[in-house]
Amino acid sequence: MCRSAGARGAGGGRTCTRIVARQRQPAAREPRQSREERSERLSAWAKALRVKDDMIKVAVRKAGSLPLVFAHGMGDSCFNPGMAQVTDFSGQYLGVYSTCIGDGDNQPEDTTNGFFMNMNKQVEHFAAKVRADAKLSKGFSAIGLSQGTLVIRGYIERFNDPPVHGFLSINGPLAGTASLPRCNPEGWVGYLCKKATDLVGDAAYSALIQDHIAQANFLKIPGENEAYLASNTFLPFLNNEVDHKDATSYKTRFASLSRLVLVKAKKDTMIFPRETAWFAYFDDESFEHLLPFNQTKAYVSDAFGLRTLAKAGSSTGAQSF
Template identity: 45%
Template sequence: MELLSNLQVKKMSELSNGYNIVGLSQGNLIGRGVIEFCDGGPPVKNFISLGGPHAGTASIPFCGSAVICILLDSLIKFGIYSDYLQEHLAPSGYLKIPTDMSDYLKGCRFLPELNNEINGMRNSTYKERLASLQNLVLIMFEDDTVLIPKETAWFGYFPDGAFEPVLPVQETKLYKEDWIGLKTLDEAGKVKFVNVSGNHLQISTSDMKKFMVPYLEDQTLAPTRQTPTEASSYQWISKVGHFFKDLIGLSEDQPLLHTVY
């Protein structure tokens, strides 16, 4: 599978020595696709995932819990693995109904390949590429109501054939049989399982600094003195962030990043 983003990445000479990826929600699957599917692309050093549906999600969040929303969700699930919805509805590519695994593996066009789930068609190259990461940071949101279950952010999921219990990642086949190299990474101490408070993508500035920034700093560069005119992009972005926080009255620990569905 070749993603359009892979072609773009290959053209960016500034990434030739390696780069980091920060993924938000379903964007994490595109990020992993770049790592696993990109043949001949520049190396990815660190992958930071915020609320990613890595093992799939059992529901599509639309408009809430009203009756019309429940009916809409049910109708979509009924034909979620049809060619039409797979082509026109992005979440259909990672909607995984645990009681409909046969249709999922046959009809879902993205996640089964990304997670190397199809028996007899597993690609060892995908495993090698993901296992080459220096660090994989998986951030789960404690009060996440968008991802079903929230543990999918850590690759945890329901067992095949049932909606309970939620299996921790270490008890899933994907991990135990090491389909994508996750077990290899974990045993090497390169997977960081992070749990933060808040709903989907509601992460505070202090948690960003604690769990994200250390993996985005270039450890290969010697410290250099910076003048105000030579401030890094990160410092500039940080100043802008503080400006908007002051402007709208947010405290240091209140989330700057907040997505509403």
């Protein structure tokens, strides 16, 4: 959820880059680096993202000279120093154009919209920004952090023009979240946490909340599947769990990825279950049975193309430290 490029520690705590309300300046062009210098900087870049550098290599190795687009997590902003630094360095290291597309045109708007702009509008905003950037017209690779992974996934399934070739998803709630952010029903406060989730459950699926709270758009509470399918306006459509006219196109576009790399944090305390970052999730009825990704209904039925990618060898799962 709140994933900052400047966050520290492996626990997935909600630590975001310092808020500033200014436009970032383009980085000065650096002299050509040696192989050793480039390797060292890749490792530093990977550490800032809290992933291993080989994961980044896998995600971009088929991308060639394609541009790179970042989408940040909840509570962060493309205008924050940490996110801006990672974006700038990634382009310098790979020798490509890189940009971060957020949810607004300045830091306060970008941060606020991450909470109060629903996910469908965030995806539409992302698509408009992509299409307005001539440097992205031939396609790009994408890196999403937490909530930003769903923005990119939504873009791929709904638009993908220009196309995403490689997609690196870092600690994303890709299969949904079963509780409130930082509210883990299996922890020592599990009883209170589950009660809080139960209380907000009905409200989360109301039209008002679905239209104005982004995090409600990927809330999928076990035991509330009927309400989820009937009222959630975002995730059931990406998963093709409900009938809609664009279901075939969604699947075709997602399955067209050249490379999909899914990163899960070992000690994530922000999203529950943390395995959602690998498309694993609970069965529909309870918190008791956590299904691996290849046993979920979406995978078995190949509802949105994940099985197609896995069978083609185009998807990779990894854990961050």
